[in-house]
Amino acid sequence: MTAVRIPHDRRPRADRARQVADVLRQQVVRGAFGTGALPDERLLATEFAASRNTIREALTILRAERLIERVPSVGTLVVNQKYCHGLDRLMGLAEMLHEHGTVTNEVRVAGLLRPPRSVASRLRVPDGGSVIYVERLRRLNGSPLSLDLTYLVPDIGRPLLEQDLEHRDIFALIENVSGHRLGTAEVTVEAVNADAHSAAVLDVPEGAALLVAERLSRLDDGRPVDLEFIRFRGDRLTMRARLSRDEEGAR
Amino acid sequence: MTAVRIPHDRRPRADRARQVADVLRQQVVRGAFGTGALPDERLLATEFAASRNTIREALTILRAERLIERVPSVGTLVVNQKYCHGLDRLMGLAEMLHEHGTVTNEVRVAGLLRPPRSVASRLRVPDGGSVIYVERLRRLNGSPLSLDLTYLVPDIGRPLLEQDLEHRDIFALIENVSGHRLGTAEVTVEAVNADAHSAAVLDVPEGAALLVAERLSRLDDGRPVDLEFIRFRGDRLTMRARLSRDEEGAR
Numbered sequence: 001m002t003a004v005r006i007p008h009d010r011r012p013r014a015d016r017a018r019q020v021a022d023v024l025r026q027q028v029v030r031g032a033f034g035t036g037a038l039p040d041e042r043l044l045a046t047e048f049a050a051s052r053n054t055i056r057e058a059l060t061i062l063r064a065e066r067l068i069e070r071v072p073s074v075g076t077l078v079v080n081q082k083y084c085h086g087l088d089r090l091m092g093l094a095e096m097l098h099e100h101g102t103v104t105n106e107v108r109v110a111g112l113l114r115p116p117r118s119v120a121s122r123l124r125v126p127d128g129g130s131v132i133y134v135e136r137l138r139r140l141n142g143s144p145l146s147l148d149l150t151y152l153v154p155d156i157g158r159p160l161l162e163q164d165l166e167h168r169d170i171f172a173l174i175e176n177v178s179g180h181r182l183g184t185a186e187v188t189v190e191a192v193n194a195d196a197h198s199a200a201v202l203d204v205p206e207g208a209a210l211l212v213a214e215r216l217s218r219l220d221d222g223r224p225v226d227l228e229f230i231r232f233r234g235d236r237l238t239m240r241a242r243l244s245r246d247e248e249g250a251r
Numbered sequence: 252m253t254a255v256r257i258p259h260d261r262r263p264r265a266d267r268a269r270q271v272a273d274v275l276r277q278q279v280v281r282g283a284f285g286t287g288a289l290p291d292e293r294l295l296a297t298e299f300a301a302s303r304n305t306i307r308e309a310l311t312i313l314r315a316e317r318l319i320e321r322v323p324s325v326g327t328l329v330v331n332q333k334y335c336h337g338l339d340r341l342m343g344l345a346e347m348l349h350e351h352g353t354v355t356n357e358v359r360v361a362g363l364l365r366p367p368r369s370v371a372s373r374l375r376v377p378d379g380g381s382v383i384y385v386e387r388l389r390r391l392n393g394s395p396l397s398l399d400l401t402y403l404v405p406d407i408g409r410p411l412l413e414q415d416l417e418h419r420d421i422f423a424l425i426e427n428v429s430g431h432r433l434g435t436a437e438v439t440v441e442a443v444n445a446d447a448h449s450a451a452v453l454d455v456p457e458g459a460a461l462l463v464a465e466r467l468s469r470l471d472d473g474r475p476v477d478l479e480f481i482r483f484r485g486d487r488l489t490m491r492a493r494l495s496r497d498e499e500g501a502r
Contacts, residue, residue: 025463089494090496
């Protein structure tokens with residue numbers, strides 16, 4: 001059989017625009033245009049074998065995602081560089097983004113807390129025991145990137161409160177304080193619309209798509225010590241992972 | 252130093268509600284309540300050492316995410332079970348979700364296409380060469396889960412067009428048609444607000460948070476064969492991964 005040639009012109013424009021937008025989005029994320037300008041509409045139309053109207057509709061989609069901006073008599077510019085958070089290795093934010101700038105943490109609250117049972121059991125804290133709770137708004141180069149709600153086992157969390165939480169990753173502090181390396185973590189990632197209050201804290205419109213992660217980190221002896229609920233701004237961060245078909249795969 | 256006790260009552264209610272909502276969201280995702288009812292507000296207030304108003308505000312956040320619903324004189328019910336997409340192993344959707352039901356694929360378009368250069372280069376297709384493009388709306392038990400835009404190298408994509416694309420994962424078909432196992436894939440994950448048209452296709456409100464993945468899959472000999480752009484409904488899917496602190500980590 002010969003493959004069917006797609007009757008492009010007969011598909012709804014919105015379908016074609018989405019197809020173009022997806023490829024362009026990844027080019028932006030991968031830094032194909034740096035923080036500079038996208039090719040003009042005429043060139044994009046040729047490149048994608050699409051009409052100018054389709055290209056315009058694709059650019060409208062990416063503008064709504066706050067990834068690009070149209071600047072009159074200049075062109076279409078990349079306005080939001082997305083940073084990549086690797087899902088392969090357990091790293092703190094400052095450690096991961098050190099090439100991109102300085103991470104600072106606004107500590108919104110830090111102290112002792114009696115956790116709900118579901119948190120206590122994940123951290124293996126006995127019923128009625130306490131944990132240390134730290135809430136941080138994390139900025140990269142001054143602009144909000146994530147809001148982190150962190151529960152720590154008390155023996156590690158208490159001494160950590162005396163450390164430089166403003167400028168250092170909790171991961172690095174845990175390793176300092178405990179004398180142990182971190183081992184592994186389990187992460188769950190979701191896409192969630194920002195509620196009004198979280199949106200205000202992260203400086204995005206209400207309803208903006210956030211990457212929400214729950215991450216339970218363990219010391220190298222397997223003991224869970226750090227449970228975090230993290231809201232990342234969807235317009236500033238992507239996550240990247242490498243998957244293997246077989247369990248004994250390439251890693 | 253003794254840890255500071257958090258003066259709970261003096262934090263804004265919205266902060267406390269977010270904290271409660273995050274823990275409850277994960278309990279729902281982990282199936283702590285099955286598809287049944289959440290504990291009543293009074294019990295939740297005790298469990299979280301929070302006021303009834305705080306609990307109500309937390310439940311409002313989760314209702315806006317379409318995760319739970321308040322049913323008069325019944326209580327607060329889990330309405331959207333979220334399925335877990337493992338980010339550790341490269342698996343097709345049907346393969347991954349077989350315990351949860353039947354995945355069916357509505358093939359919206361399938362055929363030959365001359366791809367933009369950025370797609371061609373990732374698939375190592377020479378300039379001017381063609382690829383096979385397949386667009387599928389994927390449903391689990393009849394309800395939309397994801398919209399997948401797939402580019403395949405021509406030698407594998409052409410014979411694949413004759414296969415049962417409606418009922419089988421493209422991963423399984425690639426392995427059948429090529430005689431090779433898949434090896435690894437690189438995945439990028441973002442949170443994006445649904446544009447109006449994608450929202451209509453996926454049957455979610457405009458602006459709903461989507462998990463958007465770009466995934467380049469390779470055969471076991473390292474050759475890239477399948478580039479996909481996938482929109483998952485944020486209210487129906489989470490992704491899960493296991494991270495290691497060291498590269499030679501626990502996997």
